[in-house]
Amino acid sequence: MINRLILLLSIFSLSTRLNAQQVNFSEYDLENGLHVILHKDKTAPVVAVSVMYHVGSKDENPERTGFAHFFEHLLFEGSKNIKRGDFMNIVSSNGGQNNANTSQDRTFYYEIFPSNQLELGLWLESERMLHPKIEDIGVKTQREVVKEEKRMRIDNQPYGKFTENIFYHLFRGNPYSWQPIGSMEHLDAATLEEFIAFFNKYYVPNNAVLTIAGDIDLEKTKAMVAKYFNEVPKGKILQRDVVQVKPVVKQIVDTVYDANIQIPAIFAAYRIPGMKNRENKILDMISSILSGGGSSRLSMKMVDEKRTALQVSAFNYTLEDYGVYITLALPNNNTPLDDLLKDIDAEVSRLRTDLISESEFKKLQNKFENDYVSSNSSMIGVAENLSNGYTFHNKNTNYLNQQLEQIRSITPEEIREVAKKYLRNDQRVVLYYLPKK
Template identity: 50%
Template sequence: MNAQKTNIEFTKYELDNGLKVILHQNRSTPIVAVSIMYEVGGKDSFEGRTGFAHFFEHLLFEGSENITERGQFAKYVEDAGGVLNANTSQDRTYYYEILPSNQLELGLWLESERLLHAKVTQEGVDTQRDVVKEERRQRMDNQPYGSLLYELFKHGFTKHPYKDPNIGYMKDLESAEEKDYKLFYERYYVPNNAILSIAGDIDINETKKLVEKYFSTIPRGAEPPRVTIVEPPLAGEVRDTVYDSKAPLPALVMGYRTPERNHPDYYAISLMNQVLSSGQSSRLNKVLVDEKQVAVQAGTFPSFTQAPGLAIAFAIVKPGTDLKMVEGLFDTEVAKLQNQLISEREFQKLKNNVEVDAISGYGSMSGIAESLADYEMYQGDANLINTETERFNAVTREDIQRVAKKYYNSNNRVVLYWMPGEASK
């Protein structure tokens, strides 16, 4: 079939100090998204310290040598009529401001301050430590199913730092010192470890001049250390029961070890997951929710990590439901994918969904800026924002069957029975 292509034009170049710059002009609304992505995330713990990338995300809103008043960083943006935020994944940290386009220079100055002049003080460390500890309690410790991803990765990895929680262990948050943060900043917050991505109502040549003004004099740093640990294959199926006093319903939770985001099999695995759980007519929804009525929700999604990770499958089930039975129903649906090709009709629906996602997936300037940076960082090719549909469309029904057989077997998975309540003593 002929693939619908997005047509997001952009300019990409690199400063002498190694900073990658991506510029996309869109004059439809007078706003601009200024963003910067650093190739450092939860996996990049060091010297027994976990959660540093996320903690650092918080610290870098504290201020800089030229933004001395606490809270002033956000106030600059808000007073200009903009919004700002940041997020940290296992592999990268991302900061952005969405501003009226006449405030582009403000966003560039703020991000250059963050990169060159961030001020890490013990007062800031102490303040943000309490904030992050409370965030951990709210999102993970006291949230129903809040530790689900952590438990899956802890059971699925023994060597690679994906086994540790993105937000870090409480003991590491408690014991980290000012010198640890300064070392982390020096290692990872260097221009040759960053992608500056700007999208919106901009003039390309004027923006280049401003980027040069605020970023070209920042010195290149040493190449940051990279995680080189290769996780060994699972020695067999890993099974456990997790008790969660906050969970209202039991759940079946599974993780299948699958390749990194940049692996060619990602596209077939992604489409296979859509067959299982995308939309009301998906196979798991029809069987578990509609026909058998044993689950209130079921889903699967592929791994999206820089190194081989876990593709996740789950079903939140009704009280009193036998999880072993639900697991059997799931395995039956996977076996169908392994033993027979999906129908041409189902396959065409998949491809139609790919086309729709390609056309509708980039409706905001912030979404475009982040996607351009993501594609460049994870896959080394920002233009995949326009061409990735070709990779999806190259997947055959036989490819879907092949990855189902290769990755979705019991020796390559973690199975957790998630139970409400406390474990018996």
């Protein structure tokens, strides 16, 4: 009787928590194709204004890589009504903060303001979309900014080029084969006309999602959205085809030398399905089993017990069309890299053959539920998650509210089958990452 009561209370607690985490929103389209998502939350006088453009490095010409990331910088230069260099000053002087980021699949701009500055945020994003400054002086300035970023984040960063090498092998002939930072030679060779053409093609309302989350009045917000975005002209309809890649049928081995490191590393990477595929979420769970914290399998075995690794990790690099599952280790006490790889492979093999325990599975579900709650604990987090649902999940903005149900529906049997299907030695890249003298 007591066990049954505990079970009923647990089910009630879970149900209450799931319902409490439902994110309410409304959405609609402007005539120019701009999709608008509104989330009202009065718990704090804060509002997040964001625009997600469905353009990333995979949309670039192979001879002009780096454009999407370059525009992440260039579109802060100013506009017809904002002087060069004033964009960020306007934000900070009105109590706000702003940023942007670019991936292979999208570019995301946002501002976080006190809620009484909502209109300012909408005006800034409409200026960015309607008539930004794309001029020679801005292009030259941002070229140097991007070059310095590449030097700091990649060229002079320890292990900074491992993704570049992994993606090159796994995606030959596919736009995912290059990284968002792109080629500095391509940016130097590009003309102003090429930059303008790229903007006119991709930074249009019908290729974007405007998401506003926070302390807002819905009707007043809709009126402001119309005021600032109705006049933006609609762009041409984009046709996107997924570029297929040949299957990896045998293990690829490569060696990279890095002058920025003193400790070598070993990487093993597998091509996996994109974010729309349920199996991608299961691979997220496999990452947590292998290296999600100090009590994870790889950490306990290689760092704590055998002390052969300084660091060991497994993670899912999620993309729209495909993904990459990466394992890595740094040796301790001069442990040979091949020994580290054998230990990682042994734990992967155990996942491929044995079901995880009930306690491990429960811990896994709790972690993913808590991660979901954390990801929606800020207004900009909610705005980005709503935008992702519409952009990457067949215009299903409500995907955000379906994730917990999806997490709870995954079974230990599925975890074993997905590991068996994708984490195979004959369809991976092994990368030896060694110090360069």
